[in-house]
Amino acid sequence: MKTLIVMGAMALSVLGANAQDFKAPLAKTWVAFDTLPMMGSGDARQQQANKLVLIAKKWDKEWITHFYVALSKTMMSYEEKDVTKHDAVLDDAEKELQDAVSLLGKNNDETYVLAAMIANSRLGVDPMNRWQKYGKIFTDDLQAAKEINPNNPRMYYLKAVSTFFTPAAFGGGKKNALPYFEKADGLFAAEKGDDVTKPYWGKRANTYFYAE
């Protein structure tokens, strides 16, 4: 009987591990991706991004796995200067984000923030021709995120970065971006960031820009 209990316990732990263990590889891969320098480490980041795709394929029913794929692709897209390829990467990111949203059943603040980021990246590759369309999507999605959770630091971080890279003559620049970075910084400090199922990206980059 004792053996039986041991056996049973072992079997359960194996089963449990199979259901749970997406978190460990996900967290590990995500951190590996996120801690690589944003620019210039293309290949190494691509490897981690590809790994995230595999994780999402294996744990297909977890919205967060798709979310990270979308997020990593969006982040990678900023490096791609060719408009066609840039859009192809973001098309993929959008699909993954849609998967995440349909698994969730509805948008949450994080998915809205990511949708805003995708729009921001689309805008960034050809600002002169795209600001009108994607600038609006960016603003609308951030607004939607704010209505769900006004304390999401990534919202302010995105607004800050977008302002940072807007020419000063159009109301952008370092000075105008600063209050947003400050606001984001405060909110980032309040986040623990110890649970991979609660996205906690953006803090490092915010600290970097804040210093600028």
Add this chain to the structure above:
Amino acid sequence: MRKRLLLIFFLPLLAGSFAAFADTRISGKVLDNFEKPVKGASVYLDNTIDGATTDSLGEFSFATEEKGNQTIVATLAAYELTGQPLVITGDVTGIVLHMRKSQHDLESVTITAGSFASSDRTKTVLNPIDVVTTAGSNGDVVKAMQMLPGTQQTGTDNGLLIRGGDVSEAAIIVDGTIVQSAFVSGPPGLSTRSRFSPFQFKGVSFSSGGYSSRYGQALSGVLDLNSNDMPDKSNVNLGASIAGIYASGTKKWKKCSFDAGGNYTNLAPLLAVSSTSNGYKFYKVPVGGGGNARFVWEPNKNGILKATFSATYSKSGINIPNPALGSVDTTGNVNTTDEQIKYITEDNYYFGTISYKQSFKNKYTLYTAGSFSYDKLNNVYDIIALKQEEYRNQGRIELKRNFTTRLNLMVGAELQNFGTKKQFGRTQQYDETQLAAFTELEWTPIYWLALRPGIRYEYSTFLNVDKVAPRFSAAIKTGNHSQASLAGGIFYQNANTNYYLSGFKPGMQSAIHYIANWQWSKSDRTLRVEGYYKNYQDLVRENGYGYNPNRFRPVIVASSVDNTGYGYAQGLELFWRDKKSFKNTDYWVSYSYIDTKRLYENFNFEATPTFVAQHNLSVVGKHFIDKWHANISATYSFSSGYPYFDPAKTSGSDFLSGRTPTFNNTAITAAWLHSFGKWFTVFYVSVDNVLNTHNVFGYRYKDGQRQPIAPGFYRTIFFGANFSLSQFSKDEL
């Protein structure tokens, strides 16, 4: 026994989790169709997380715990997924996977023959910002089109002169409906600007021929303007310029927005610093004002309703060179003897549009639009009152079905009622109702080939005539960055309104277009070469009298008018635009060659019309100075001489054989952007015809003496500032 059973039951489960200890290596490479290595592809065993990314040689290698039958897969953005089965018993090496570029993500071929379009996903050729930053455009969308191939300078006319066609042959369209009286009213021979601001539009699409079956009643081409969607945010906008002041505001709510604005114009300061040409002298400076309102509503994510209304008023009095000087008058009330006549303009203009667009799950798109234009003139020509009302009311509906992303079918219908009431000595009237139905298929069977056949049916109740106009365009990719396009079709148009007003009833005129182009486009550099042949049939002709060079002449009542005219136009056009070679600099060169002749209206012989120059060149350059937030632009335009009428040369090949000197114009514009606190400000100054060149568009003869036909203005100087205040971001924090 029971224990053993359980063991059997659990063992596979445990074995599965312990199998990790036996690693095997999988390696190989990924190549594309041309056997070139593919870098950055993700290669993995399907349904596992075992995989690797290919290096610059396309090679990959990874370890796995999996055994037996597996599938190895490679993926990469812009490529089609590829895979092959694999049996793993030990290390596997030398796998070769081939990947194909995916059709969906590749830059698909787009049809460009005859059209300059802009959209967010295709390479833009000209957008609203381009329009305002182009020197010589004076912020006028229509004027900016004169820096593109296929058009002529309009020094003394209002409208677009496209590929040998006169101004009446081009239609200006806003949100799918034709605009009546699209230009500010002015005296004959004085070119005025269009009534629109480029900032009203998100997209400008200019067709110099072979346009879609969605539109008709334009023998030459269309300028299709798409108004802005929902504004970003609330704002206040104030402006002052040498010609007037304006103010506008936008209030945005969550799902709708409302704009309103007003303006006052007074050209006195502008006239004081500009150089008017000999013969044009305002004794009553143009003064006017207007108001506009706009409402946008998004009832759901995929639907948008837009409604606009504007009203403007203007008045002026001017001495102009007598357009009828030296001509033969048959009506008995046209002054043909005085060098100068007085002309008073008083104009009331109202324009309203409403449109609604709704998509249903990306399967169907419904578009409906309606508009009205009403223009009331209370003019005085010399000493005779000239009262005129022009109106146009129309509606359109279009339904598009997207079968796949590469195949869609559109069907639509259009109803228009338009006409003119004119009182100039006698009272004349013309009222027409036209019905049209159209369909168009857009099909990209494979990424390198696009086809767009269409057909249009038009019925005129006034003429009791119906016409069927087929249209076709296609494009094929000829390389990674190049493509060739074709466009063509039959186009019909009623005769010039003057004929119907005078009681004649000529039938529809027609033109057949054949257009071919080749375009190369790579990272912000575009080269286009386009050739065309246009065949005009059934053009209107007045028979029985000699040629009268006065373009504003009344039709002689005793003449006979029919559709026996004809003509052709053929030409070659080049366009080169480069936004890349020089930092912050964008320049383009546009050259058009045209050979055209026609026998129409009161021509006695087939000849090149007076508004067509054989060679046209525009060079436009723009530069943005980061440090100063300033934008400067310069444009040089050249046209070879224009044909003119010499009363001593009236027969055969002598008719309209004279050529004026060449046309030259240099324009510069500069703008400075600055934020004063929350106010975003633009200061601008533009000088047209910097060198004060006295261009000539023809001659007017009287008693053997000739006077040049000049544009109204030579050098003009325009400057002003715009201040805008957007919603105040502090409350976002």
